[in-house]
Amino acid sequence: MFELFAYGDTGWGDEILRGLAITIQLAIVTLPVGLFLGFLVAFASMSKLRALRMVGFGYTTIMRGLPEILTLFVVYNGVGLLLNMAVRWWNPEADAIDFSPFAAGVVALGMVFGAFAAEVLRGAFNSLDTGQSEAGRAIGMTPTQVFRRIQLPQMWRFALPGLGNLWINMLKDTALVSIIALNDLMRMTKVAVGVTKQPFTFYLVACLIYWAMCVLSELVLARMERRANRGIRRV
Amino acid sequence: MNPMDILLQYWPRLLDGTLMTIKLTLMGALIAGLISPFLALIRVQASPIAQAPLRLYVSFMRGTPIMAQLFLIFYGSGQFRPFLQEWGLWSFFRDPFNCALLTFALNSTAYQTEILRGGILGVPRGEVEAAMAIGMSRAHTLRRVVFPHAYRIAWPALGNEVILLMKASALASIVTVFDLMGRTRQVFSRSFDFSVYLWAALIYLGITAIFVLLWWQVEKRLSRHIAPHQTSRKPVKETQA
Numbered sequence: 001m002f003e004l005f006a007y008g009d010t011g012w013g014d015e016i017l018r019g020l021a022i023t024i025q026l027a028i029v030t031l032p033v034g035l036f037l038g039f040l041v042a043f044a045s046m047s048k049l050r051a052l053r054m055v056g057f058g059y060t061t062i063m064r065g066l067p068e069i070l071t072l073f074v075v076y077n078g079v080g081l082l083l084n085m086a087v088r089w090w091n092p093e094a095d096a097i098d099f100s101p102f103a104a105g106v107v108a109l110g111m112v113f114g115a116f117a118a119e120v121l122r123g124a125f126n127s128l129d130t131g132q133s134e135a136g137r138a139i140g141m142t143p144t145q146v147f148r149r150i151q152l153p154q155m156w157r158f159a160l161p162g163l164g165n166l167w168i169n170m171l172k173d174t175a176l177v178s179i180i181a182l183n184d185l186m187r188m189t190k191v192a193v194g195v196t197k198q199p200f201t202f203y204l205v206a207c208l209i210y211w212a213m214c215v216l217s218e219l220v221l222a223r224m225e226r227r228a229n230r231g232i233r234r235v
Numbered sequence: 236m237n238p239m240d241i242l243l244q245y246w247p248r249l250l251d252g253t254l255m256t257i258k259l260t261l262m263g264a265l266i267a268g269l270i271s272p273f274l275a276l277i278r279v280q281a282s283p284i285a286q287a288p289l290r291l292y293v294s295f296m297r298g299t300p301i302m303a304q305l306f307l308i309f310y311g312s313g314q315f316r317p318f319l320q321e322w323g324l325w326s327f328f329r330d331p332f333n334c335a336l337l338t339f340a341l342n343s344t345a346y347q348t349e350i351l352r353g354g355i356l357g358v359p360r361g362e363v364e365a366a367m368a369i370g371m372s373r374a375h376t377l378r379r380v381v382f383p384h385a386y387r388i389a390w391p392a393l394g395n396e397v398i399l400l401m402k403a404s405a406l407a408s409i410v411t412v413f414d415l416m417g418r419t420r421q422v423f424s425r426s427f428d429f430s431v432y433l434w435a436a437l438i439y440l441g442i443t444a445i446f447v448l449l450w451w452q453v454e455k456r457l458s459r460h461i462a463p464h465q466t467s468r469k470p471v472k473e474t475q476a
Contacts, residue, residue, distance in 0.1 A: 067406075074432050
């Protein structure tokens with residue numbers, strides 16, 4: 001049975017590892033995109049402007065309520081459509097551009113991650129001790145300085161557990177991109193199943209790989225949480 | 236085409252898909268809801284060794300994509316076809332609806348077990364002691380004291396889990412179940428009109444909104460003995476691994 005997973009032409013080990021590499025790449029590229037979006041939306045929902053607050057609230061509510069696969073299809077089909085319309089409008093002779101599945105995956109997963117992250121970040125921001133920000137203002141720091149030097153470093157501690165869960169969810173959601181033909185772990189498994197006719201064996205291996213990644217992430221996150229809380233006195 | 240025309244032309248399909256989505260979600264959540272109290276009790280009371288298989292099951296269900304679980308059951312069962320046929324189970328696994336329902340029930344059982352475990356652990360020890368002091372049997376204590384309180388604690392998180400399950404049920408469309416997502420993809424492949432996705436999004440949001448309102452009503456009823464200012468209207472955010 002192990003020869004099925006041999007590395008090289010005789011087995012599927014190398015194909016599956018290449019798929020795994022795409023899955024990990026996708027997750028790692030999506031993380032900063034989602035975090036950036038999360039910060040933007042969190043700021044919008046805490047803004048003094050009512051309109052911006054509404055935008056933030058609307059975005060988080062809608063994105064959290066939709067199935068991830070629907071978001072992915074909307075982005076893959078819709079953004080591609082919009083992009084081509086924009087290009088044609090600007091230059092009617094331009095060739096149709098392809099919206100790559102990888103980019104669609106990053107945008108869709110990043111949008112979902114951003115919506116959930118915005119709520120986590122907002123919660124973390126609200127758990128901060130306001131006295132410290134006030135002290136910062138009192139000694140003449142600008143709001144930007146207060147944010148960068150006082151609030152941001154401490155937010156991390158409150159946000160880490162929530163963001164860790166989101167990372168694990170996103171890692172699992174990357175499996176969805178196999179539907180829009182990105183050669184990730186899930187799709188390479190499907191290809192292997194098509195040839196070997198051993199669906200249970202191969203999907204079980206894929207599950208075990210995802211499982212291993214999640215357990216590893218949990219271990220790393222636990223360490224990061226311990227480190228983030230190292231200065232906090234325990235009661 | 237005008238978005239309104241799409242809706243007028245295809246609404247029977249979308250309605251059919253919506254009903255299928257609701258059916259899948261409710262049945263999956265219900266089956267999981269019937270099994271999880273027993274598993275949660277094991278998680279709270281059994282010895283660590285007896286718990287090991289259960290913990291492994293929960294960890295697996297939470298650590299793998301639900302799509303991979305669905306493929307493992309739906310496509311994976313094909314590998315055991317002769318065996319399943321011998322046992323008369325093949326007709327069950329051949330149907331994508333059954334496989335999707337089984338996957339969602341198994342997945343939701345794991346999540347609901349962990350949520351309920353948190354609820355049971357949240358019941359103050361004094362309540363159980365008081366029940367024992369007035370002579371209630373163990374089963375009686377569980378039924379009259381522990382579970383009612385545990386469910387009230389776990390209620391908002393259970394609601395979140397059902398919403399997550401509703402979102403996950405869209406994956407059934409990949410194995411050719413015609414739920415809302417499946418119908419939407421079908422309509423899109425016929426009309427190439429993008430607006431059908433937006434209608435689907437609206438319907439999904441609508442289902443979520445109605446469900447949240449109903450869940451609040453029950454939560455209010457479960458908490459009617461507590462002063463109103465103490466009940467949180469906002470569902471507690473579930474931590475999910």
